[in-house]
Amino acid sequence: MPRVIEGKLDAGGLRFGVVASRFNSAIVDQLVSGCCDLLRRHGCEDDDITVVWAPGAFELPLLALELAETGTVDAVICLGVVIRGATDHYTYVAGQAAAGVADVARATRVPVIFGILTTDTIEQAVERAGTKAGNKGSDAAVSAIEAVDVLRSIRSLTKND
Ligand code: INI
Numbered sequence: 001m002p003r004v005i006e007g008k009l010d011a012g013g014l015r016f017g018v019v020a021s022r023f024n025s026a027i028v029d030q031l032v033s034g035c036c037d038l039l040r041r042h043g044c045e046d047d048d049i050t051v052v053w054a055p056g057a058f059e060l061p062l063l064a065l066e067l068a069e070t071g072t073v074d075a076v077i078c079l080g081v082v083i084r085g086a087t088d089h090y091t092y093v094a095g096q097a098a099a100g101v102a103d104v105a106r107a108t109r110v111p112v113i114f115g116i117l118t119t120d121t122i123e124q125a126v127e128r129a130g131t132k133a134g135n136k137g138s139d140a141a142v143s144a145i146e147a148v149d150v151l152r153s154i155r156s157l158t159k160n161d
Pocket residue numbers: 021023024055056057058059080081082083084085089090093
């Protein structure tokens with residue numbers, strides 16, 4: 001049998017940063033709510049969740065970096081909504097947000113989760129923020145819990161294992 005490392009979904013004792021953008025806040029609020037609710041239902045205490053508000057998705061990576069570097073959180077969850085408009089502005093905002101989130105995770109070795117909706121329409125975003133297509137904020141919270149646990153397991157491996 002191979003040795004298999006997979007994450008448990010127990011958030012008890014873990015600390016999370018939630019970095020959310022105010023842009024499209026009516027929808028982002030639902031992502032934050034779904035995210036925090038999921039963390040609590042998996043054993044995370046309210047005191048162990050820090051919510052930070054960014055102006056827009058473009059600023060999420062910088063604030064995630066600062067938060068991750070404090071050493072006070074086990075994972076950072078980035079939440080936002082970028083909706084395609086008439087110009088190519090969307091491409092720059094969404095592209096930099098996605099690349100930035102990945103960069104912060106690799107630079108800090110803290111899981112930084114991409115919970116940013118990138119959609120063509122407001123309707124598609126609403127569908128993914130607690131209506132018919134689930135809640136991407138909750139999904140991001142699951143990914144955060146799982147990533148923290150998998151990382152801990154990998155880091156506890158020794159050469160003799
Ligand atoms: N920010 C978003 O979070 N979502 C968007 O859809 C969006 N659009 O489309 O413009 C957006 N723009 C603001 C951007 O994130 C920055 O806050 C701004 O450019 C200042 O740096």
